[in-house]
Amino acid sequence: MDELLKVEKLKKYFPVNLGFFRSLTGKNDIFVKAVDNVSFDIKRKEIFGLAGESGSGKTTTGRLVLRLIEPTGGTAVFKGKNIFGLQTDPKILRRQMQMIFQDPYESLNPRFTVYDIISEPLKIHKVCSSEKELEDKVFNKLEEVKMTPPQQFLFRYPHELSGGQRQRVALARSLVLDPEFVVADEPVSMLDVSIRAEVLNLMFELIQKHNVAFLYITHDLALARHICDRVGIMYLGKIVEMGEAEKIVYEPLHPYTKALILAVPVPDPTAKRSEAVIKGEIPSPINPPAGCRFHTRCPSYIGDICRTKEPELVDIGGEHYVACHLYNK
Amino acid sequence: MTLMDVEDLRMYYRTSGGWVRAVDGLTFKVDSGRGLGVVGESGCGKTSIAITLMKILPRNAKIFGGKILFNGKDIVPMSEGEIRRDIRWSGISLIFQGAMNALNPVFRIEDQIVEAIKVHESGVSKGEAKERIAKLFELVGVDPSRASNYPHEFSGGMKQRACIAMALACNPKMLISDEPSTALDVIIAAQILKLLRELKERLNLAMIVISHDLSIVTETCEEAAIVYAGKVAEFGDIVQIFKDPLHPYTQGLLSAFPSIKAQRTRLISIPGSPPDLTNPPRGCRFNPRCKYAMEICRKKVPELIETEKDHYAACHLVNPVS
Numbered sequence: 001m002d003e004l005l006k007v008e009k010l011k012k013y014f015p016v017n018l019g020f021f022r023s024l025t026g027k028n029d030i031f032v033k034a035v036d037n038v039s040f041d042i043k044r045k046e047i048f049g050l051a052g053e054s055g056s057g058k059t060t061t062g063r064l065v066l067r068l069i070e071p072t073g074g075t076a077v078f079k080g081k082n083i084f085g086l087q088t089d090p091k092i093l094r095r096q097m098q099m100i101f102q103d104p105y106e107s108l109n110p111r112f113t114v115y116d117i118i119s120e121p122l123k124i125h126k127v128c129s130s131e132k133e134l135e136d137k138v139f140n141k142l143e144e145v146k147m148t149p150p151q152q153f154l155f156r157y158p159h160e161l162s163g164g165q166r167q168r169v170a171l172a173r174s175l176v177l178d179p180e181f182v183v184a185d186e187p188v189s190m191l192d193v194s195i196r197a198e199v200l201n202l203m204f205e206l207i208q209k210h211n212v213a214f215l216y217i218t219h220d221l222a223l224a225r226h227i228c229d230r231v232g233i234m235y236l237g238k239i240v241e242m243g244e245a246e247k248i249v250y251e252p253l254h255p256y257t258k259a260l261i262l263a264v265p266v267p268d269p270t271a272k273r274s275e276a277v278i279k280g281e282i283p284s285p286i287n288p289p290a291g292c293r294f295h296t297r298c299p300s301y302i303g304d305i306c307r308t309k310e311p312e313l314v315d316i317g318g319e320h321y322v323a324c325h326l327y328n329k
Numbered sequence: 330m331t332l333m334d335v336e337d338l339r340m341y342y343r344t345s346g347g348w349v350r351a352v353d354g355l356t357f358k359v360d361s362g363r364g365l366g367v368v369g370e371s372g373c374g375k376t377s378i379a380i381t382l383m384k385i386l387p388r389n390a391k392i393f394g395g396k397i398l399f400n401g402k403d404i405v406p407m408s409e410g411e412i413r414r415d416i417r418w419s420g421i422s423l424i425f426q427g428a429m430n431a432l433n434p435v436f437r438i439e440d441q442i443v444e445a446i447k448v449h450e451s452g453v454s455k456g457e458a459k460e461r462i463a464k465l466f467e468l469v470g471v472d473p474s475r476a477s478n479y480p481h482e483f484s485g486g487m488k489q490r491a492c493i494a495m496a497l498a499c500n501p502k503m504l505i506s507d508e509p510s511t512a513l514d515v516i517i518a519a520q521i522l523k524l525l526r527e528l529k530e531r532l533n534l535a536m537i538v539i540s541h542d543l544s545i546v547t548e549t550c551e552e553a554a555i556v557y558a559g560k561v562a563e564f565g566d567i568v569q570i571f572k573d574p575l576h577p578y579t580q581g582l583l584s585a586f587p588s589i590k591a592q593r594t595r596l597i598s599i600p601g602s603p604p605d606l607t608n609p610p611r612g613c614r615f616n617p618r619c620k621y622a623m624e625i626c627r628k629k630v631p632e633l634i635e636t637e638k639d640h641y642a643a644c645h646l647v648n649p650v651s
Contacts, residue, residue, distance in 0.1 A: 053514040053515060053516060054514055162602050164602065192370045192371050192541060193370065193541055193542070193543075193582060193585050193586065194370055194581060194582065194585050194598060194599040195598065195602065196585065196596075196598075197584075197585040197596035197597060197598035197599075198598035198599075198600070200596060201595065201596060201598065219514065219515060220515075221515070221589060222587045222588060222589040223587050225587075225589060225593070226587040226593060226596070246593075249589060259516060260515060260516065261589065262519070263515045263516045263518070263519035264515060264519075264544075264589045265518075265519070265522065265542070265544035265545050265547070265548045266544055266547065266548070266588060266589065266590055267543045267544035267547055267571075267583070267586050267588055268547060268571065268588065268590065268591075269547045269567040269568045269571050270568060270571075271547075271590065277516065277519045277520050277523055278516060279520075281484050281485075281486055281514075281516075281517060282514070
């Protein structure tokens with residue numbers, strides 16, 4: 001499997017608005033470091049997961065690699081082309097890169113019919129030469145996402161659809177241009193449990209059928225393990241651990257990953273209850289702790305080095321990367 | 330000891346489209362010091378159950394029948410005054426869904442809890458109430474000196490803890506929490522679930538946890554009631570329900586859930602979506618989505634029968650205990 005997307009040292013700092021008078025007196029140098037030196041790669045046909053608490057920068061990373069927001073620094077190379085390069089027209093890129101948003105109740109235009117929603121990307125990119133071809137493509141996609149018969153759904157508006165159906169329309173929209181890469185930002189977190197499984201299964205059938213690579217953003221590690229080939233765990237704008245999904249869940253190394261896994265509720269009444277929940281909440285990304293960003297909450301704090309030196313993400317063997325001083329001697 | 334015994338409870342909403350049968354023949358019981366998890370999809374009447382038990386119904390809702398025996402007394406026929414004095418907050422209290430929005434942003438948290446105490450317990454001075462709040466905050470793990478803060482100065486997890494402190498303000502015997510951990514992060518959610526578990530044991534509370542998430546219920550409760558379209562589909566000891574789910578809906582819910590521990594298998598979904606409660610399907614309400622549906626399922630409503638000790642299911646496929 002060769003590389004499809006390679007992200008290196010990606011950074012996004014959002015300036016904090018200080019107000020009118022302070023902006024006159026000095027340069028604005030307070031930033032929210034939402035994404036700070038993040039590097040990863042995604043291979044063809046691979047499902048790569050990004051997991052972490054809210055505020056860890058998962059969504060920002062997803063939006064950056066599609067260039068929906070401009071980065072502060074770093075590179076992202078997609079099929080040999082730098083996404084952030086000056087010459088690159090985002091429109092050409094987006095024919096090959098699409099996104100599925102979290103909330104199907106807000107990501108579909110309420111004044112568009114299902115047909116309008118799915119045909120819009122085709123019209124923007126002028127893919128079809130005739131009206132007939134356009135219709136056929138929309139029909140096909142609707143059938144693929146199991147909204148059959150398509151005639152019954154074509155002229156409905158989003159408010160006439162259930163949550164699961166809306167997310168299936170969003171899925172059809174993202175796949176209608178036959179992209180090679182899709183960013184899915186918590187696509188099922190707003191759906192009911194019984195419907196969630198259906199949408200997930202459908203998504204994976206289509207991924208396999210069309211050979212799409214996915215960046216799957218989620219806060220739910222149980223789901224990430226279920227779906228992804230590899231996972232990156234994010235904490236305060238940094239990837240702290242990355243590797244094969246099974247390995248991350250069964251042999252987590254970073255203390256934060258361990259804490260996250262312990263915190264996942266287990267649907268099994270006989271399982272032992274996790275009593276060792278870490279304390280405190282995620283610190284502010286405006287002034288992240290010096291050294292290792294997790295040291296303020298870390299149960300295996302080993303001394304001054306954690307406070308002063310930032311651990312690097314290193315391969316400890318078998319493509320399992322971890323950024324922690326415990327393993328970095 | 331059984332603290333609350335609900336029998337055949339019915340509560341409907343009047344809408345322009347007809348009566349919405351949100352709670353329709355609900356039966357369960359809860360003991361002191363034990364937790365009951367109420368599980369179901371959205372739109373199956375979970376939150377309606379909570380507000381019916383507290384009798385904080387909106388104007389278009391009406392209780393059509395059934396009994397809510399709390400400590401041996403039926404609260405359905407009680408007047409609003411009696412309930413406010415004897416039941417609400419001093420007997421049963423509620424943690425609302427979405428702690429972020431349950432607190433009033435323009436009042437100090439302390440003052441909001443003092444208000445709750447004063448409404449439900451006459452003769453408590455402000456000083457006494459504040460002392461009590463300091464103790465409650467310690468109990469739920471928030472620094473008592475933060476009590477005079479405004480809600481926006483609290484993080485999500487702290488707001489949820491403050492809501493729990495408020496619910497415990499009048500020493501209730503029973504605590505209902507509606508989706509206690511949605512809108513919270515994984516680690517914060519785990520902290521809150523652990524807190525609820527500890528409070529239940531320490532204060533010998535009867536607890537009802539309402540959630541769409543089976544794993545949250547298994548983390549906090551000993552018993553579970555699986556609710557579908559306003560009715561109990563299955564009720565019993567949670568270990569037994571997991572080991573041997575009887576109702577096809579329970580079986581569906583269990584296999585739709587990814588677990589972090591178990592084998593990686595394909596998730597199995599339940600086809601279709603929950604029914605329209607203004608016009609629920611005839612017979613068993615689950616029959617249009619059930620893969621075992623038979624002729625009788627479309628005609629006759631199955632009763633909740635005891636299949637083994639303390640394990641009840643409402644399905645034509647199961648046989649009563651012999």
